[in-house]
Amino acid sequence: MSATKKTSSSKGKGTARKTRGRKRAVRPASSRAPVPVTRGPQAPRGLLIENEPLSRHTSWRVGGPARRYFEPADREDLIAFVRNLPHGEPLLWLGLGSNLLVRDGGWAGTAISLHNALDGLVEAGALELYAEAGVHCARLAKFAQQRKRAGLGFMAGIPGTVGGALAMNAGAWGDETWPHVAAVEVLYVDGRTAWLDAAEVRYAYRHIELPPGVAGFLGARFSTTPDVDGEHERQTRESLAKRKQTQPVGRPSAGSTFRNPPNDFAARLIESCGLKGRRVGGAEVSTMHANFIITSEGATAADVESLIEQVRTIVREQTGVDLIPEVRVVGEKS
Ligand SMILES: Cc1cc2nc3c(=O)[nH]c(=O)nc-3n(C[C@H](O)[C@H](O)[C@H](O)COP(=O)(O)OP(=O)(O)OC[C@H]3O[C@@H](n4cnc5c(N)ncnc54)[C@H](O)[C@@H]3O)c2cc1C
DSSP states (O other): OOOOOOOOOTTOTTOEEEETTEEEEOOOOOSSOOOOOOSSSOOOOSEEEEEEEGGGGSTTOOOOEEEEEEEOSSHHHHHHHHHTSOTTOOEEEESSOTTEEEOTTBEEEEEEEOTTSOOOEEEETTTEEEEETTSBHHHHHHHHHHTTEESOGGGGGOOSBHHHHHHHTOEETTEESGGGEEEEEEEETTSOEEEEEGGGSEEETTEEEOOTTEEEEEEEEEEOEEOTTSHHHHHHHHHHHHHHHHSOTTSSOOSBSBOOOTTSOHHHHHHHTTOTTOEETTEEEOSSOTTBEEEOTTOOHHHHHHHHHHHHHHHHHHHSOOOOBOSEEESBOO
16 A cells, blocks of 8 residues: 655654654655645644554554544644544544454544543542543553552553543453543534533443544543552552463453453353364464454454454354454444
């Protein structure tokens, strides 16, 4: 694919942009005419690229390009960018892409990535913490732990952002995100922002219902409790160590592929059907954890999607249980 790229960075061709203490190269602008993306006079200050391969932004490392890919410079830049988007522009919010399968045909719209931006994290009042949507979950868990706060330890092992955790109601070790949320700041498709009480958002296991008109999350205030005797910190350390022993950490995956059905485990059902190690192209059911699909060099999103379908069909035929994917599958087939 010949990528047509442009950046809105005012620093020009070949310069570098500072990203949380690191210098990050801005890819050179293409000589081809850029597609206009703003209606108003205000050009975005962040990184704006055309035809950006989303395989660079997903943990499975597969997936086609986004027609436009945007990393805002900061919160205001993001708000202005969304406000100026053409009406009806399809938006794909990206955290660390650790729960996303983007099909090989890519995303026919704009992908907005927050993990290099919106990384503010502060104490908010006596026992609340405020995290912007691009903050890594592990960083939030560590921040809480350093302040001797209990409640967010389960986030230590989730390789995603706060925005992704809110959108997925991510959870681990019997806990999940939304019971710890006091309030969320949302961005509406028309560029308005608002704080919503957690009670205004309906959630279930690995699922939430976005209130009407909401485009995405800007951040959240989390409630914590005092970790008086360090018990929460000890449990977090133990659970993290266990995770390393039972999951193929370090191999490209999206964590658990399927939600656990009521009173059972997807991994147990998949393993009982003899599917560990089953392959389609470069995608494989992990031999270490049957609910993980891992990819190797050269894998395509079609390989992963086809393996997901095969596993689902075989488990349904052999056990009667219809496994529901936990991973979000988006984009166009090629
Ligand atoms: C090794 C491994 C282990 C994992 N373990 C766990 C686990 O224990 N528990 C668990 O729940 N998950 C786990 N996951 C899956 C994944 O990390 C979580 O679902 C995580 O919350 C996704 O966060 P993300 O930032 O990567 O989101 P993405 O994958 O980038 O996005 C996921 C969804 O959230 C949406 N989204 C992202 N940011 C925003 C935003 N700001 N506003 C609105 N929508 C947004 C996206 O559009 C997409 O629909 C694991 C994944 C891996 C690779």
